[in-house]
Amino acid sequence: MPIPSLLLAAALVSTGLPPVHVALAFGSEPTLPPAVAAAAVHEAADIWSRYRVVVDRTMPCASAPDEAIVLTVRAGRSRIPSALDTPTVLGAINFAEDGTPYSILTVFFDLLVQSVGLARLGDVGEDRWPPELRRRAVGRALGRVIAHEIGHYLLGSRGHSSNGLMRAVQPFGELFGQSGAGFLLSRADERRLARRVVR
Numbered sequence: 001m002p003i004p005s006l007l008l009a010a011a012l013v014s015t016g017l018p019p020v021h022v023a024l025a026f027g028s029e030p031t032l033p034p035a036v037a038a039a040a041v042h043e044a045a046d047i048w049s050r051y052r053v054v055v056d057r058t059m060p061c062a063s064a065p066d067e068a069i070v071l072t073v074r075a076g077r078s079r080i081p082s083a084l085d086t087p088t089v090l091g092a093i094n095f096a097e098d099g100t101p102y103s104i105l106t107v108f109f110d111l112l113v114q115s116v117g118l119a120r121l122g123d124v125g126e127d128r129w130p131p132e133l134r135r136r137a138v139g140r141a142l143g144r145v146i147a148h149e150i151g152h153y154l155l156g157s158r159g160h161s162s163n164g165l166m167r168a169v170q171p172f173g174e175l176f177g178q179s180g181a182g183f184l185l186s187r188a189d190e191r192r193l194a195r196r197v198v199r
């Protein structure tokens with residue numbers, strides 16, 4: 001008999017079952033600066049740590065630990081020039097016909113870098129940010145895009161939620177901003193995760 005998801009979620013917390021481990025492998029893409037990739041992994045790990053999912057990084061040719069789900073992050077090249085006032089697709093994951101997600105996450109880093117031009121921190125437009133601040137904001141946004149795609153993988157769903165991490169559209173101000181409040185799983189997604197994930 002299936003265990004109701006709330007009970008299962010409670011059981012997961014109380015029994016201290018091992019966390020799910022997602023290891024990200026980055027291709028040797030010159031378009032992803034190492035410092036930005038590192039900041040992105042940090043942000044994605046921070047988002048998923050609330051749900052007992054450990055996200056870290058594996059080197060492209062290294063063998064990952066047996067228990068890890070290895071997801072490859074590759075930078076796609078967008079063919080459509082971004083119209084910055086319209087929602088922009090910044091990440092993608094494909095699914096097989098039977099609904100199984102493939103383990104490749106595509107991020108459109110070129111569009112992300114263009115989009116940062118729309119973001120403001122307080123009253124300061126992006127063109128006046130110090131380089132370090134810009135690098136951190138881009139890394140953070142990339143991490144949130146990756147975290148969203150990890151969500152599609154772990155939830156086994158192409159679907160979107162009306163709020164939180166699995167929203168279809170994440171406003172630029174939130175995507176690049178410091179607060180991570182808009183990047184939590186909705187209650188429904190948390191329940192789905194508890195049902196899906198076998199630890």
Ligand SMILES: [Zn+2]
Binds near residue numbers: 148152158160167168
């Ligand atoms: Zn999505």
